[in-house]
Amino acid sequence: MQFKDYYETLGVEPSAGDAEIKTAYRRMARKYHPDVSKEAGAEERFKAVNEAYEALRDPDKRAAYDQLRARGYRPGDDVQPPPGGFGAGHGGVDFEEIFAGGGAGGGFSDFFESMFGRGRGGPGAAGYGAHSGARPGPRGPADTRAKLAVPLETIYSGDSVRIGLNGKTLDVRVPKGVREGQVIRLAGLGNNGGNLLLEVEYAAHPQFEVDGRNVIHMLPVAPWEAALGATVSVPTLGGAVELKIPANSEAGRKLRLRGRGLPGNPADGDQIVELEVLAPNPQSDAQRAAYEAMRDAFGDGWRRA
Template sequence: MEFKDYYETLGVKSGATDAEIKSAYRRLARKYHPDVSKEAGAEEKFKAVNEAYEALKDPTRRQAYDQLRAGGYRGGDEFRGPPPNWQRGTDFGEDGGADFSDFFESLFGGRGAGGRAGPRRGRDVHAQIAVDLTTAYHGGRQRIGLHDGGGERTLEVRIPAGIAPGQQIRLAGQGGAGAHGGPAGDLILEVGLRDDPRFRLEGRDVLTDLPVAPWEAALGATVTVPTLGGNVELRIPAGSDGGRKMRLRGRGWPGKTPGDQIVTLTVRVPKAATDAQRALYEQMAKEFDFDPRA
């Protein structure tokens, strides 16, 4: 069989930190996921990336693999199996999955003398899910379609209220099938948020633009402002310029310490459609000694 260089598969150095290995895995898993990638051979690359991460994410498995690799093996070398004194580290049978290479199985698969592997848990499957901002804020349910073994299945996912981008939702038993009577793995969904025409999320603060009329900005006014939790009344001080930022405390993203909503005023100028309206603008030009470019 062929020796596999798992560091090379993930594109990291052998001295990479656990965080660097995890980051490389997540990036490549997203790139080659069969539901996303259109590249030729993406499914095989996805499997290879998963296998490499399974070998390196566990400290004892990684240490055992590093000792074997230190013997001079490189990716593609002929490999006839681990030496007689091989210490595999953590057995893969309790937290691994099916569909790995013979090389991986020979190191971590728990094969007995007869060559038959014992019950093995299916591998965890990683995917992404895009959620509307309002659903992520309030919580709710969302249906997703997954391609699985050439077919497609639909799952209903519960979205916890206040979930943030990059957080994960784990669906137990919805991952890869187990082998030899082992349980299925889990489906791990990384959450992303869809763009919203009204709101933008920055940390735990919610940003929004609020159009106001020139007289509201000049004279002051109380106006209705939309927030993810519902409309609120905001008092605009007299003499406010466009671009002024106002803070609605506690109206941002929910959490132990909720964020704020930052409202940016944008002054909208009405068009002069009649002679009387044009006359009003001309009167303003005479009455105000004002140069906005000064």
């Protein structure tokens, strides 16, 4: 099993704070998203970026990873988990984690799974009962707790997610609009016929962040779109929609798409679109000439406007 440098993957220093790691993740995930990028190997890079963020965004995971990295491993070095798994002796995490297939949390490497668990090789290396708070009684039924990382699209639609459990594949129905921390109960699938209690958490997403029932999306726009106004396609959890950008918009302006957030009771959340004004690099003489014309037309007085 090969060591992975998650800081290098995201292009940040090991001393980077949470905000810097989140910003780097969003930038790289957007760059390599399979629906956007045409670069060779973009899908693999996208998966690697998601895996790195999953490891570093959680304080417990990051602390465990940092302890291993401090031993001097470099990318590609062979690493063998110690008896009991990497989680032994550092506090680990309170729950095993089950990552739903098909979302940003799925398809992680053997290295990640050995560090943090996916039903094998994780903390305790004893299956989903390890570090799970199962009730005493080795021979009788016991409830087993696990975390279920669910893609935001599934939270929005209320579909099923596919998980692996002790060599079996299960389709778990996720209630529409379920909140983080709520528990899905699967009768008879815990230890010795007990219940499996899946605590829902939202999987990291390259395009959206969650604030209560609202969903936040950073939308890159060109300077002329912000200045002159434009109608652009914007991704939402329910599919792309057209959004009108008012003229004279500035970076940081927030536009609201009502009802496009997470479902809720009594009302659905909204999608908040925050404008990020980006100047594309000129790729031709004509484009460079256009920038020169803008420079001549505006001068430097706009800084004092």
